[in-house]
Amino acid sequence: MSQTFAIGIDIGGTNTDLGLVRSDGECLTRLNFPTTDCTTADTFVERLCAAIGELLEKSGSPTLLGIGIGAPNGNSLTGCIEEASNLPQLSNLPLKQILEERLHLPVAVGNDANAAALGEMVYGGAKDLQDFVTITLGTGVGSGIVINRRLLLGVHGNAGEIGHSILVPDGRLCSCGRRGCVEEYASARGICKTFAELRQAKGSYNGMLDGFADNQLSPKLIAEAAQQGDALSIETFERTGYYLGLACANVVSHLAPQKIFLMGGPTQAGSLLMNPTRKSFDDNLLSIYKSQVEIELTHLRSNDAAILGAAALINL
Amino acid sequence: MSQTFAIGIDIGGTNTDLGLVRSDGECLTRLNFPTTDCTTADTFVERLCAAIGELLEKSGSPTLLGIGIGAPNGNSLTGCIEEASNLPQLSNLPLKQILEERLHLPVAVGNDANAAALGEMVYGGAKDLQDFVTITLGTGVGSGIVINRRLLLGVHGNAGEIGHSILVPDGRLCSCGRRGCVEEYASARGICKTFAELRQAKGSYNGMLDGFADNQLSPKLIAEAAQQGDALSIETFERTGYYLGLACANVVSHLAPQKIFLMGGPTQAGSLLMNPTRKSFDDNLLSIYKSQVEIELTHLRSNDAAILGAAALINL
Numbered sequence: 001m002s003q004t005f006a007i008g009i010d011i012g013g014t015n016t017d018l019g020l021v022r023s024d025g026e027c028l029t030r031l032n033f034p035t036t037d038c039t040t041a042d043t044f045v046e047r048l049c050a051a052i053g054e055l056l057e058k059s060g061s062p063t064l065l066g067i068g069i070g071a072p073n074g075n076s077l078t079g080c081i082e083e084a085s086n087l088p089q090l091s092n093l094p095l096k097q098i099l100e101e102r103l104h105l106p107v108a109v110g111n112d113a114n115a116a117a118l119g120e121m122v123y124g125g126a127k128d129l130q131d132f133v134t135i136t137l138g139t140g141v142g143s144g145i146v147i148n149r150r151l152l153l154g155v156h157g158n159a160g161e162i163g164h165s166i167l168v169p170d171g172r173l174c175s176c177g178r179r180g181c182v183e184e185y186a187s188a189r190g191i192c193k194t195f196a197e198l199r200q201a202k203g204s205y206n207g208m209l210d211g212f213a214d215n216q217l218s219p220k221l222i223a224e225a226a227q228q229g230d231a232l233s234i235e236t237f238e239r240t241g242y243y244l245g246l247a248c249a250n251v252v253s254h255l256a257p258q259k260i261f262l263m264g265g266p267t268q269a270g271s272l273l274m275n276p277t278r279k280s281f282d283d284n285l286l287s288i289y290k291s292q293v294e295i296e297l298t299h300l301r302s303n304d305a306a307i308l309g310a311a312a313l314i315n316l
Numbered sequence: 317m318s319q320t321f322a323i324g325i326d327i328g329g330t331n332t333d334l335g336l337v338r339s340d341g342e343c344l345t346r347l348n349f350p351t352t353d354c355t356t357a358d359t360f361v362e363r364l365c366a367a368i369g370e371l372l373e374k375s376g377s378p379t380l381l382g383i384g385i386g387a388p389n390g391n392s393l394t395g396c397i398e399e400a401s402n403l404p405q406l407s408n409l410p411l412k413q414i415l416e417e418r419l420h421l422p423v424a425v426g427n428d429a430n431a432a433a434l435g436e437m438v439y440g441g442a443k444d445l446q447d448f449v450t451i452t453l454g455t456g457v458g459s460g461i462v463i464n465r466r467l468l469l470g471v472h473g474n475a476g477e478i479g480h481s482i483l484v485p486d487g488r489l490c491s492c493g494r495r496g497c498v499e500e501y502a503s504a505r506g507i508c509k510t511f512a513e514l515r516q517a518k519g520s521y522n523g524m525l526d527g528f529a530d531n532q533l534s535p536k537l538i539a540e541a542a543q544q545g546d547a548l549s550i551e552t553f554e555r556t557g558y559y560l561g562l563a564c565a566n567v568v569s570h571l572a573p574q575k576i577f578l579m580g581g582p583t584q585a586g587s588l589l590m591n592p593t594r595k596s597f598d599d600n601l602l603s604i605y606k607s608q609v610e611i612e613l614t615h616l617r618s619n620d621a622a623i624l625g626a627a628a629l630i631n632l
Contacts, residue, residue: 083604130471145570147463154572155446156608164602165569166562168485176602246482253481254461254570256470286480286492288399292472 008311013086025123068313117144119309245280324627329402384629433460435625561596
């Protein structure tokens with residue numbers, strides 16, 4: 001079967017990444033530019049079109065199926081990035097329409113977390129699955145829900161905010177203004193908060209991260225310390241896994257997917273995070289679902305996941 | 317448009333209710349028999365077939381589209397009632413197959429909570445909705461999820477157990493063996509537990525339900541006391557609404573339905589339950605969903621809801 005090509009674009013608050021993606025999931029050519037360089041919508045559109053031109057030139061001008069764009073709050077129903085707190089200059093910009101008129105190619109815009117789910121379906125571990133969920137741990141916790149091989153969007157295009165399910169009533173204050181969201185326990189920020197809370201509760205701690213103030217912590221640092229045996233860091237991942245497993249069990253009570261895929265920076269801690277997550281999931285799963293649902297790490301390489309997800313928006 | 321007819325059958329642990337349902341949602345003829353009279357699968361099937369015959373005779377033998385059967389753990393994919401703890405004599409009985417062979421009519425079997433959602437869609441308040449959820453408060457808390465006007469079943473037919481989402485980590489012990497399920501806070505049992513907990517916490521209570529031991533309570537009694545101004549009973553519904561509103565906000569974070577319909581015995585408390593539920597829902601809803609989702613009482617009459625739901629299994 002001959003291969004086809006799409007461009008995947010991941011617009012983040014800091015960087016915009018572009019890649020030419022072949023239909024077998026190979027990301028052939030990549031480039032990026034700082035989103036923060038573009039202070040207006042117009043300069044962003046110019047910079048993006050120039051980057052697309054450059055990418056195509058580097059790639060020998062393949063024939064494209066189209067361009068897929070993933071962004072926080074990207075709405076596939078409207079083709080806009082809506083109320084993007086990290087990207088105020090792009091808020092409510094009709095990106096799909098502008099680019100289609102400029103480039104004469106199909107353009108699809110989507111929420112980055114939903115794009116990740118499509119990436120898993122088109123190029124990753126969900127090629128043969130009907131119903132699955134992806135949960136992306138990062139600055140926040142994003143999620144994408146696929147039912148009958150279609151993304152669940154809801155009438156307004158904003159279904160699948162599992163990171164903002166309330167896991168702990170009256171729990172930690174979340175950036176959304178509510179309390180106890182999954183995000184406050186399972187995101188990079190949540191993991192650091194758990195470490196800080198445990199450290200404070202212990203009273204005295206003289207482990208490996210003793211020299212780091214709370215605001216200097218990162219999941220990577222805590223994972224490294226845990227791998228070297230730091231008890232508090234290990235406990236941090238155990239607590240994180242407890243919360244994440246509980247959140248996954250609640251996903252199953254709603255949706256009964258075949259698999260839940262975890263991805264994003266903190267999942268690079270591997271078994272440190274996955275073992276307690278799976279234990280908590282098993283402990284908290286309603287018995288009728290036992291052995292029907294698995295939690296897995298994404299099958300996509302972390303470097304490519306966002307671009308593949310964006311490309312999958314068009315490559316379906 | 318000419319009317320069509322279906323038989324709806326609701327098999328409960330105590331009673332089995334049958335009704336002839338016209339396509340406009342009118343339940344024309346009804347009868348019932350005690351499920352508990354039938355101690356074996358064979359006697360149940362005989363009794364059920366006799367009752368169907370009697371119902372048709374009373375109704376002037378209309379031409380039927382088929383027979384829909386709702387039951388706890390009814391599985392529409394297998395046509396069986398699976399692991400029915402209230403109906404051990406019917407466990408894993410291939411009811412659809414048996415009845416189709418006996419009666420030469422299409423038969424559909426479904427979970428009673430899913431049937432309720434279909435009832436709402438075919439005959440009730442969801443006639444024009446694409447995505448909605450029904451939550452049935454009763455002995456337990458059942459739920460049905462409709463997406464793009466199709467029931468969400470999942471690959472194994474058991475999606476939509478919102479009553480067994482964990483709302484309060486390490487909370488009340490649930491009949492399922494886990495802790496903190498929605499069901500332990502929002503079912504009839506949960507409401508009584510909340511009253512009992514509040515009464516115990518107060519130390520002294522000499523209100524209207526003073527003469528009732530914990531195991532003599534019911535949501536109906538508590539609602540009556542609340543309507544007459546009993547402070548503890550009012551507080552019980554306020555707490556119940558808090559939990560139920562929180563559970564509904566979490567449903568929205570997953571599914572973003574257009575509406576959530578509440579039904580079942582405790583909802584007959586009306587505004588006593590609905591006002592605090594809506595307040596908690598508003599307080600706990602992620603801001604992007606504000607004004608996109610409503611909580612409503614079912615549009616089906618409580619007497620007919622289970623039969624209409626069962627009939628809707630066939631009448632789609």
